[in-house]
Amino acid sequence: MATTTLDNSYTTYKVVVEDDLGSAALQNITNGSATVYSIFVDNTANTNDVSVLKMYDNLVDGGIDVDATEVDYQFSINAASRRLISFPTGLTITNGLSLRCVQSGALANTGDPSSNVIVTVVYG
């Protein structure tokens, strides 16, 4: 799991790229309130498995718990595919954005996708 962050030293927006969101959650990547403009999910490495992107706008003590914290946003990305999810007018994050990819949308599911899921978030 490696996270690359492009802060707003050079641009008015910020970018976070996580090369394996299926192995652990990214906690509060926006460090508070923000506006998300796009999310790119690359699930091509999982040739047989759907990956479910769960997103949370919730600052739970100790961080969100993927099998206990109810999601605010959830998107299923088909096997062997990549999808751009754009928010043309912005998606308002109030508390802080946390993310995780798992094998299914069930609350108790903590199963890691078999292969890496690459997720890119553009926000400001």
Place this chain on the structure above:
Amino acid sequence: MSDILKTVSNPLGTLIFKETTANATLIANVFSKTAPKLISVKLDNSANSTETVYLKLYENTSATAANASVGTTVPTFILRCPSSSIVEMYIPQGLTFTSSNYAHMAVTTTAGIAGTTAPTGTVAVTLIGS
């Protein structure tokens, strides 16, 4: 209930579904087909000044959403919208539902899977798909 399902010539999405008073009652088979592709969503909570709402899309093999229940069935898709706000999203390649499944929708005031409470204010949902 004032649903609209139109066929349009736009190649990005040939189906438009609109529900102007969305609530926690499941609306079955919103695109009137199996394996729909969801391309765009507008969740309009601007007339509801008191509650955050959650659009939830479900899928199963029943066109009547048999055995699907708001509050217990795991949604395929969840989108939050704060009070007095509108959220719009666009997926150029679309989110495709499973080949033999139909898409169903509801709007509640609770995040995640649980919750069957309908918004007290007016919530409109527009879905563009194919």
